[in-house]
Amino acid sequence: MAAQDLPYAKKTVKTLTSKKYWGRGYTKNGMANAADFIENEMKSFGLSPLSEVGYKQYFSFPVNTFPSKMELKINGKKLNPGKDFIVHQASKGIKTSDSLIRKDSLTYISKKGNVAVSLAPKLTWSVSQKVLDYTLIEINNKTVPFQLSNFEVNIENEFVTNFTAANVMAMVKGTTKPDSIIVFTAHYDHLGGMGNKTYFPGANDNASGVAMLLNLAKYYAANPPKYSIVFIAFAAEEIGLLGSKYFTENPLFPLKNIRFLWNLDLLGNGDEGATIVNATIHPKAFEVLNKINDQQKYLPKINPRGKAANSDHYFFSEKGVPAFFLYTQGGITAYHDVYDIAKTLPFTSYENLFRLFLDFNLELMN
Structure with a gap:
């Protein structure tokens, strides 16, 4: 791997986690801007589109969003969105003030019964395809270590019934066996913004995966292998693997041609190695991967894991495509929160992972 590729990865993560992309989500055109960025990178490397429709595959779905007001005061104290509190992703917007009734050590209900407040040691957010008829708020228990008695809230939600997103895809045609395909996938979406002042950067989840996807695309564009290599950046993973589900139901090439994903x-x-989901489903491939890793000492260890519907490999696996989902372990623990930022991402095994993917693919093609 060329020495300049790690700086490229760091630059890519810094770009995708910046304000312009607003958490690569559902407000301020965050996801659409990220899709454009990825498409332009793929074009700049000289990759071909997967079909005559171009580099994007569009699909739609409903989503609950929080584009503007996100204000909360507890006992007269103003709290910061993302750091001190989050609103549950399926919550209805509300503007009200009320007293709070304690239900148990962690839960309070407003006197009117339309707002629930709970205390949590860590605030992790998500995305919802539905909206509730009440409002749920989680507060960091380190922020308010006191009895809660009253609140003022002004939260605005917008339920979008037909949000349009796009999978971004390109390929490098194989030199001798173009109908045999190796696929790399990574979701580029994250959680977006909660209000108009707070967004979730999503550096590790999953700007890091997109950076690797683009780095590999850049490499294979310059060094075309025997097999075709397809690169797919999926949208809407965080809301239920919707991008990959849509692709497997509307594939742009026969899924049976995929030799590995x-x-x-x-x-x-x-720094603590990596885990492979589907390792127990494909023991021979896992054995090959471990053999390479033992010889080259790329990672401290590679842990096997069984089947799991926890990322975009899942719907391919369900269609019989041999697939591994690799994620790294150790380092920072920021996840689905405002602290998953580019600055603190260590990239501990990044270059070695790159080499591991190349070596495995070479073994597979030979």
Whole structure:
């Protein structure tokens, strides 16, 4: 791997986690801007589109969003969104003030019964395809270590019934066996913004995977192998693997042509090695991977894991495609929160992972 590729990866993560991309989500055109960025990178490397429709595959779905107001005061104290509190992703917007009734050590209900407040040691957010008829708020228990008695809230939600997103795809045609395909996938979406002042950067999850996807695309574009290599950046993973589900139901080439699929998600750490989902489903491939790793000492260890519906490999596996989902372990623990930022991402095993993917693919093609 060329020495300049790690700086490229760091630059890519820094770009995708910047304000312009607003958490690569559902407000301020975050996801669409990220899709454009990825498409432009793929074009700049000289990759071909997968079909005559171009580099993007569009699909739609409903989503609950929080584009504007996100304000909360507890006992007169103003709290910061993302750091001090989060609103549950399926919550209805509300503007009200009320007293709080304690239900148990962690839960309070408003006197009117339309707002629930709970205390949590860590605030992790998500995305929802539905909206509730009440409002749920989680508060960091380190922020308010006191009895809660009253609150003022002004939260605005917008339920979008037909949000349009795009999978971004390109390929390098194989030199001798173009109908045999190796696929790399990584989801580029994250959680987006909660209000108009707070967004979730998603450095490890999953700007790190996108950086690897693009690095590999750049490499294979310059060094075309025997097999065709397809690169797919999926949208809407965080809301239920919707991008990969849509692709497997509307594939742009026969899925039976896929010799192997690598799903890249959470690649920014690695000092404790990595885990392979589907390792127990494909023991021979896992054995090959471990043999390479033992010889080259790329990672401290590679842990096997069974089947799991926890990322974009899943719907391919369900269709009989041999697939591994690799994620790294150790390092920072920031996940689905405002602290998953580019600055603290260690990239511990990044270059070695790159080499591991190349070596495995070479073994597979030979």
